Amino acid sequence: MNYRTVCFRLWIISLCLISARTVLGQDRIRLGLSSISATSGSIWVAEEKGLFKKHGANVEVIFIGGGASRVVSALLAGEIQFSVGGGDAVIRAAMRGGDSVLVFSPMNRGLQRLIVRPEIRTPAELKGKRVSITRFGSAGHLAFQLFVRKWGMRPEDFQIVQLEASPAMLANLEKGGTEGAVLTMPSFFVAEERGYRTLADPAEMDIYYLQNSVDTTRSYLKANRAQAIRFGKGLIEGVAYFKKYKKESLEVLQKKLRIQSAQEKDVKYLDASYNLLAAKYYNPTLYANPKAVETSLEFIVATEPKARGADAKSFVDESVIREIEASGFIKSLYEGEYR
Template sequence: MKKLCLGLFAAGFSLISDSHAVAQDKIRVGLSSVSALHGAMWVAEQKGLFRKHGIETEIIVTGQGATAGIGALLANDIQIASAGGDSLVNAALRGGETVMIAAGVNKGLNRIMVRSDVKTPADLKGRKIGATRIGAVSHSVLLMMLKRWNMSPTDVQVLQLGSSPNMLQALDKGGIDGAVMTIPFVFIAEDRGFRVLVDLAETDIYYLHTMIASTRSYIKANRDNALRFLKGFLEGIA
């Protein structure tokens, strides 16, 4: 009789566990790039912090900078985006229903990496500069610095290369003269002999380099899911 009771208890516990697993609410999360800037997201995923709060996350890299990530969000291909704030604001100004629900980094961590023969900002005139995508954070950073250097956007030729790894490869092959890159690829570039023209973290420029975004319709319909997701994300930061 005891064996029967234990067997029934084990079976019941198994059903409860399976039911709990099925009860996990799924959220697709898009990262704008492969970067340490999204580290908290990976930590929360790997340590099971989202699952702890009943959320099953599918993390994908949308690539092509924040512009593509916000585009995927508006197309409902993902429910949460981790990307640059400028693209979210631009989408909202154009009538999109994007909304920021958290911010990860409010200071620029980009660096403009250049070939060794580029000594000053003026040396960039007529040169090819890599960015992830027009309208993405890397492009916005370049425009901000050109303005600060009293230069025009037309003074340089911007090439859309999609990611920091692609920009690093283009620098290696001589296809570009500079690039707006993020960590950890800026360190790799330095090891290969490229120099830092400007480190945004050392300037007095503040902007939403990385934020967590969703859409108003998703938040309205899935407020509890969003709150539980944020709990896991915040624990990933801690």
């Protein structure tokens, strides 16, 4: 083999390597999380157990933080291809002319609970008192407004305090800084165990809102439909795997929540969180609940008048899920009925 032949072959190999890197870079899907909590368990399972890769999706799950509005901003800026957060943010962005759209909904309802001091037994007894939430505009804030509306009261009837995170809210409740707190798991398990009372639970009040929607842009879907299908299969199988394999899923939760509070790392509370998600909250099909979308629109009206009378379906693209379901993929994961 002469020198010219060797050089030519090396040149061909170099071109192939460069092309492969370019394709991988283009095909990479960045999925941004607005927070770190057990509610992202099915997504982490899909990542850790290679379910995205199994379906040909090169997915990088990253933590962005700052709430749903921030991840949707990153989505619209092209920094990520999919975002995970409270669904009202993606609807607000669309109302303002953004290209955002809700595609998947891993959870079929919200799971915040309003926890109060033991001596408070009714909403009337909480009126005028201090209630903590993470921040204004958060899923917890929306949940509290829904509770209040269900009671025929107004948010102005209470003193709302922002305390950033459920563990901090529980600590403040115990110190007497507030009389109520809108907590997520596992903090509400801890509170109930310590004798605090659950005054409101969406699951018991027929209340629906978008806890964790997975969103993208319409332009991305149009240009990368095959990628979105592969990504969607990974997400859907992540939910199925989470429901079926408790031990392995708990191991993933322990790994991913290692930097979180002691409450979240406690195996007893992780186990309770898993049971609740697997049995009651995770949605096998990932279709968004129309009631949840309508709820978001009702509350957006206050700041986005155009939301009044808007069609909830216009903010959701179900075509990817419908295609996956029509192929028999979801049914194959559950070996029969799954709805």
